[in-house]
Amino acid sequence: MGLDFSVVPAWMDTILLGVLWTIAITVTAALLSFVGGILLAVIALYAPWIVRQPFRFFAWLFMGTPLLLQLFLIYFGLIQIGIDLPAFVAGFIGLGLHFAVYNSELIQTAIIAVDTGQMEAARTLGLSRTQALRKVVVPQAVRDVIPPIGNNMIALLKDSALVSVIGVTELTLSAQLAIGRTYRPFEFYLVAAVCYYVINLGMEAVLRRIERRIALSR
Amino acid sequence: MSDTQHFVEIRHARKNYGYIEVLKDISLNVERGQIVAIIGPSGSGKSTLLRAINDLDPLTEGEVWLDGVQVNKKLPHRQYEKHINQMREHVGMVFQHFNLFPHLTVRENVTMAPKLLKGISNEDANKLAEEQLAHVGLLDRIDYYPSRLSGGQKQRCAIARALAMKPKLMLFDEATSALDPELVEEVNLVMKKLAEEHMTMIIVTHEMDFAASVCDRVLFMDQGYVVEEGPPEVVFKNPKEERTRAFLRKHLGGAK
Numbered sequence: 001m002g003l004d005f006s007v008v009p010a011w012m013d014t015i016l017l018g019v020l021w022t023i024a025i026t027v028t029a030a031l032l033s034f035v036g037g038i039l040l041a042v043i044a045l046y047a048p049w050i051v052r053q054p055f056r057f058f059a060w061l062f063m064g065t066p067l068l069l070q071l072f073l074i075y076f077g078l079i080q081i082g083i084d085l086p087a088f089v090a091g092f093i094g095l096g097l098h099f100a101v102y103n104s105e106l107i108q109t110a111i112i113a114v115d116t117g118q119m120e121a122a123r124t125l126g127l128s129r130t131q132a133l134r135k136v137v138v139p140q141a142v143r144d145v146i147p148p149i150g151n152n153m154i155a156l157l158k159d160s161a162l163v164s165v166i167g168v169t170e171l172t173l174s175a176q177l178a179i180g181r182t183y184r185p186f187e188f189y190l191v192a193a194v195c196y197y198v199i200n201l202g203m204e205a206v207l208r209r210i211e212r213r214i215a216l217s218r
Numbered sequence: 219m220s221d222t223q224h225f226v227e228i229r230h231a232r233k234n235y236g237y238i239e240v241l242k243d244i245s246l247n248v249e250r251g252q253i254v255a256i257i258g259p260s261g262s263g264k265s266t267l268l269r270a271i272n273d274l275d276p277l278t279e280g281e282v283w284l285d286g287v288q289v290n291k292k293l294p295h296r297q298y299e300k301h302i303n304q305m306r307e308h309v310g311m312v313f314q315h316f317n318l319f320p321h322l323t324v325r326e327n328v329t330m331a332p333k334l335l336k337g338i339s340n341e342d343a344n345k346l347a348e349e350q351l352a353h354v355g356l357l358d359r360i361d362y363y364p365s366r367l368s369g370g371q372k373q374r375c376a377i378a379r380a381l382a383m384k385p386k387l388m389l390f391d392e393a394t395s396a397l398d399p400e401l402v403e404e405v406n407l408v409m410k411k412l413a414e415e416h417m418t419m420i421i422v423t424h425e426m427d428f429a430a431s432v433c434d435r436v437l438f439m440d441q442g443y444v445v446e447e448g449p450p451e452v453v454f455k456n457p458k459e460e461r462t463r464a465f466l467r468k469h470l471g472g473a474k
Contacts, residue, residue, distance in 0.1 A: 013281035120274060121317035121376075125331035125383060128299060135330060139321050 001008070005187055011178040015188075018174025019195050025091055025170060026157045026199075032096025033147065033156065037173025038138060044108055046133070062101040068162050070094050075166040091163030099156050110141035140169050143214050150207040157203060171195055224283070225250040226271065226387060226416060231280035233266055240266045241277070242442040251416040255429035255450070258439035259465060264422045267439070268389050271420065272309045273302050284308065285386060307335060310380030314392040316372040318364040324351065324375050327361045328382045335383075350378040354408050370401030374408055381412075388412065390421040394428075406432075426470050430454050438462045 008015075043055050062070065075090035085093070114137050122132035164173035175192040179185045224247035229331065233241040240263045248254050256264040269275040282289040284457050289305050291298065296338050298414055319327050319416045328350055329343040338346065354374040364372055373393055380388060390409065394402045406428050413432050423429050427435055429450060436453040438446045438461075446453060448463045454470070 063462060117313060117315055117317035118319065121311075121313065121319070122331075123303075124272060124274065124306055124309070124311040125379070126303050127331060128303055135334065136319055140319075143321055155327070171413050 003187060004184070006192055007182045007184055008187060011182070011188070011217050013103055014174050014178055015191060015195065016169070018169060018171040018192075019199065021088075021168060021170040022157075022160055022172075022196075024198060024201075025088065025095065025163060026153075026160050028064065028092050029095035029099065029160070030156055031155050032092065033099035033103050033152070036096060036100030037107050037149070039144065040104035041107035041111060041141075042133060042138065045111055046129075059101045059104065067098050067159055068092065068165065070098060071162060071166050087163070087167045088148065089158075090166060091168045095156060095160060095163065098159075099152055099211075102152050103145075103149055106145045106152075107138075107141055111137060112144040113144065114140050146207075146211060146214055150204075150211070153207070154200060154203060157199060224248065225252075225285055226420070227269070227281075227283040228267075229281040229283070231267065231270060231282070233263070233270065233275065234278045239442055241270070244280075244442075244444055244445070246437070247267045248420060250418055252435065253413050253417075253421065254435045254437060255433040256420065256422045256437045257424070257429060257465075257469075258437075258445075261441075262439040263442045264437075264439045268391050268420060268422050270310060271387075271389060272286060272306050274311075292363065292437075302438065303335075307331075307383055310383060310385035310388045312373070312375075312376050312380055312388070312390045312393045312400065314368075314395050316364075316376045316396075318372055318376055318379070320364050323361050323363055324356065324367070327364065327375060328379050331379070332382050346382055347378075350382045351375075353381065353411075354378045355404075355435045357374045361407050368401060369397045370404040373397065373405045376407055377405075377418055386418065388417055388419045390419065390423070392422055392424065395424055424467070424469070426454065426466070 009173050013115075039061065040055060044052060047055070071091060071094040075085065075087060075093045078085060078090075118136050118140065119129075122136040123129070127135065152200050160170060161172040164170060164176065167173070169177070175188040178188045182188070226246075228244060228246040231237070231241050231244040231246075244267060246267075256267065258264050266275050270277050270352045271284075271289070273282070277290060285308070287305065289302070291301060293301055309340060313330065319330070322330060325344070325347045328347040332338050332346060333340075333343050347360065348357060351360055354377055356374050356378060359367060359371060359375075362376065367375065377393075393409070394405050395403065402425070406425075409419070409421070409428075410432055421433065422431070433450055435447060437444050438453060438457070438459070440461050446447075446457060446459045453462065454466065456461040457466060
């Protein structure tokens, strides 16, 4: 038997709902990974030793272990100590923190690369170190690091499929549901692949716009 | 509050980097409205001295006083940070490499600190930016990013940024050294204008002609000491010290 896409339209609602959930978890996790990445970078560079150490352990944990395991830990593990998170929230936190650690590495390098004269000029005007970081150093570092962070965000979109295993009915799980009823894996996985591709195109377009805006201020 | 009578007073300033002594017991008084040039070979400590005045390079020993308040007071860390931030609001600084904020427009460069530190409204901030930029002749570039300015325009913007905080004292650290020769004059003109408005200025410079024409006093520094100081007519035309003479021979005779 060959490919038969005639079964697909009946499941389009499920698939599109899956697309929406994929976009929702990608966007929220991306925001968490961005803000978290900045905070982690500033802590890693400027916090006192005693504060830095637990965060180093945290970074090691998230870089050194599989994302899938991290999702299991957050979703199934935390229940044991009385923290019962909805699947979406667990997925959002897991994905967001995982990529926050990667973003933080990029942002740290970029902060170090900002010319020391920038901090001096800001301090000379009377800004505190925190104000200078917030208004002068970090915005420049983030600006420099937007393209590689964009790459991380594309990886985040693809890895969002992993949250299907903790029961978030995003695109991959939606396709699996349809397959379970119709026994048509090839068709529905292809449909899901096309959907990921389209979301990807959308994300790249947004990233390009942001990069172009940044380029104007150089 | 203090026993100073001078506007700026540096008392027995010493500065070490490890074993290297960069400043060796320097004392200096500057009166309100005075313009003082610091000249000397590179490595003589003149920039370090200038940067000690707003504590950008803290002294190892000695005191810096501004308008009756000690700048480098001994205070616990948090209190000191608060104190020094307040002091720096009164001391404008202009750098050799401009150090404009590249992610902000000219307008935003000028208004950022007043908005953040003095809480002025957007409307007042815009008025302030226009006023300060008109003053340095840069009003037509108000919405440009620094990357689109020439070196001279960048430095004039940096001066406007410093002036927007309404400082009592301006420090210039080789403000024209990084500029193409044909752009030096436009920055010098702005500095002359400030001089006419009786801004107190301390200027580290390699430009002897400018120092001679604008400044009330010239300090010649070498190897961490103030070797000679006095009015420009005396220091430039009739220096007492051999080291001053040797330095001036190189920079006055040879250069042009």
